[in-house]
Amino acid sequence: KAGVTQTPRYLIKTRGQQVTLSCSPISGHRSVSWYQQTPGQGLQFLFEYFSETQRNKGNFPGRFSGRQFSNSRSEMNVSTLELGDSALYLCASSSHRQGDTYNSPLHFGNGTRLTVT
Amino acid sequence: QKEVEQNSGPLSVPEGAIASLNCTYSDRGSQSFFWYRQYSGKSPELIMFIYSNGDKEDGRFTAQLNKASQYVSLLIRDSQPSDSATYLCAVKDTDKLIFGTGTRLQVFP
DSSP, X not given: OOOOXXXXXXXXXXXXXXXXXXXXXXXXXXXXXXXXXXXXXXXEEEEEEETTEEEEEOSOOTTEXXXXXXXXXXXXXXXXXXXXXXXXXXXXXEOOOTTOOSOOOOEEOOOEEEEEO | OOOEEOXXXXXXXXXXXXXXXXXXXXXXXXXXXXXXXXXXXXXXXXEEEEOSSEEEEETTEEEEEETTTTXXXXXXXXXXXXXXXXXXXXXXXXXEEEEOOOEEXXXXX
């Protein structure tokens, strides 16, 4: 079974630009989450989608947005990039269903490393 | 704000020893706990999860959960240099995981 696929692997953008990152979950997984990882802050939750609906959102500004398509693939968009947005962006999928409190761990993709100059 | 705390390390252990990694969490109502391993430059990979008090063993790894004291630990037996990585503890909070900042483990030959 193929794992979580993220594209692109690396991106270099300049301040003020916008960027779109893509994520294809493990086949059959309907939940997709996005995390930002930086050396200082660790892994920070951005948002989670299930069946095309955003169920949860982290404490990030509105410049960060996402969506999920009917095939469970997800995209994340960051507008008006700032230097502080430089990070590894990780997508993770799980078979999580509503009410499934215990199991359904996250499986991460290889990430997209974004550098903002 | 729910928090997960880990000692950043590095924790240095000799090859063959037991490495003990600890994690505390703030929300007494937390139910599910996960350990991930992350090699430098790579993405986190799941080692194991636990949601019942006590021990859970998987090969050389044992997760221990004590809900009364709000801590979860990971023991790695017969540590190998290939175990050198950052170990992330995570706690489930509704539809997301809250991660600690990780403990860097160094296993020296």
